[in-house]
Structure formats: C-alpha cells, structure tokens
Amino acid sequence: TSDGEALVIFVLGGPGSGKGTQCANLVRDYGFKHLSAGDLLREEQDREGSEFGEMIKTYIKEGEIVPMEVTIQLLENAMNSTIEENGNRKFLIDGFPRKMDQALAFEEKVVPSKFTLFFDCPEDAMRERLLNRGKTSGRADDNEESIKKRFRTFVETSMPVVEKFEKESKVVRVDATKGPEEVYQDVRKQFSREGL
Ligand code: UP5
Ligand code: MG
Secondary structure, eight states: OTTTTOEEEEEEESTTSSHHHHHHHHHHHHOOEEEEHHHHHHHHHHSTTOSSHHHHHHHHHTTOOOOHHHHHHHHHHHHHHHHHHHOOOEEEEETOOOSHHHHHHHHHHTOOOSEEEEEEOOHHHHHHHHHHHHHHHOOTTOSHHHHHHHHHHIIIIIHHHHHHHHHTTOEEEEEOSSOHHHHHHHHHHHHHHTTO
C-alpha cells in the first residue's frame, strides 16, 4: 500500500486518560494527522448502509474490542485518503492497537510504529473525567456500567500490548494525572527526546 513509508505513532492509555486531548495539541504544533480508532468506529456505526453498524454499537457499549479486520480497514482507508489528499504521512493513531492481534497485524501488514505514546493515569481520575464528560458527550459508553467494562478490557486486553512494546523499547510514558497543559509539556519533552 501507499502507506508503507508513513510515520506512525500509536497513542495508548486507559479510557479518559487524555489521548484525544493531547492528540489535538500535537496536531496543532507538529502537523500530524490524528486518527482515533474509536472516532472512526463511531462514524462507521452511524454511516447509512454500513453492514457493521449494529455490531460496532454492541461492542462499544460493552467496552469490548471490535474485530480487528473492521478497525484496520477503517484506519488504512483513512491513512490512504489523507496521503492522497495532502501528502501528509505523519499519523497519530489514537486508541489503537488495544489487542495483541491488532498490534501484530498492523505492524506486519500496514507499517511498524515509531513508538507508542502511553498516558499513565489512575482509574479514579479517569472515572471522574469520563463521568463528567458523560454529562454532555452523548457517548453511549460514558456511564458507570460501560466505564467499568472499559477499564477491565483495558487492563486485561490492552495492557499486554503496551508491555510487548515496552520490551521492544518502543514506549514513551507520560504521567497523565496533572492538568492538560502540564501533561502536554511532558509530551513535548518526550517528543524532543525522540528527535521530533
Ligand atoms: N481531560 C483530558 N485530559 C485531562 C487532564 N489532564 N486533566 C483533567 N481532565 C482531562 O479526555 C477525556 C475527558 O477528560 C475529557 O472530558 C477531557 O476534557 C478530560 P479525552 O482526551 O477524550 O481522553 P481519551 O483518552 O481520548 O478518552 P476516550 O474516552 O476517548 O478513550 P477510550 O479509549 O475509552 O475511547 P475510544 O474512543 O478510543 O474507544 C471507544 C471504544 O471503541 C472502545 O471501548 C472499544 O469498544 C472500541 N474500539 C475498538 O473496538 N477497537 C479499537 O481499536 C479502538 C476502539
Ligand atoms: Mg478518545
């Protein structure tokens, strides 16, 4: 595919750790294209005529990981159209890969990541942020019950992916407990260490 020479940074961290918030800062200052796997899945869920709409809806509500074929295809399509539209090949892939099979398939069939930016945040803080956002977000998974399931999936299914990348020395860890501005200062420091 034409995305073979893309620069890909995975952005991981628990639900509500601030991935989307920090990606917006990085887009503004570093010229990345931000692709949130969750946003792409929600768009596909709402797309008229999508054969996956109902399935995606159920997985998201239950905090489970949608089968990787669907998500990888959405990501590849989005990468290819970005490259075609404006030649930008620098991608922040947010909220992906969150299961081992996705990680292996993407790095083998699409492109290996440069590193994973990981936001470290305790559950109490994440829960508070999500419940707060839930007052206005309209997201079907910003409620106590779904949040609990999302946390469990994160620990059981997604953390092993982070640990695998850690063994490959491909994780850049940022403490995400402080305010958004302070967290972003740390992100910038880490990016500069990585030569970005
Ligand atoms: N906020 C942000 N930073 C803050 C800070 N430092 N201090 C205080 N408040 C802060 O932030 C969340 C909220 O906290 C916001 O209100 C923000 O203002 C505030 P946000 O930046 O949105 O956090 P983020 O980590 O992006 O949280 P999000 O809820 O998007 O994370 P999830 O990982 O749960 O959601 P995602 O959209 O990635 O996935 C949703 C679902 O899609 C998954 O559960 C899964 O079912 C499915 N999915 C797949 O199946 N496969 C995939 O590959 C990806 C997703
Ligand atoms: Mg997000």
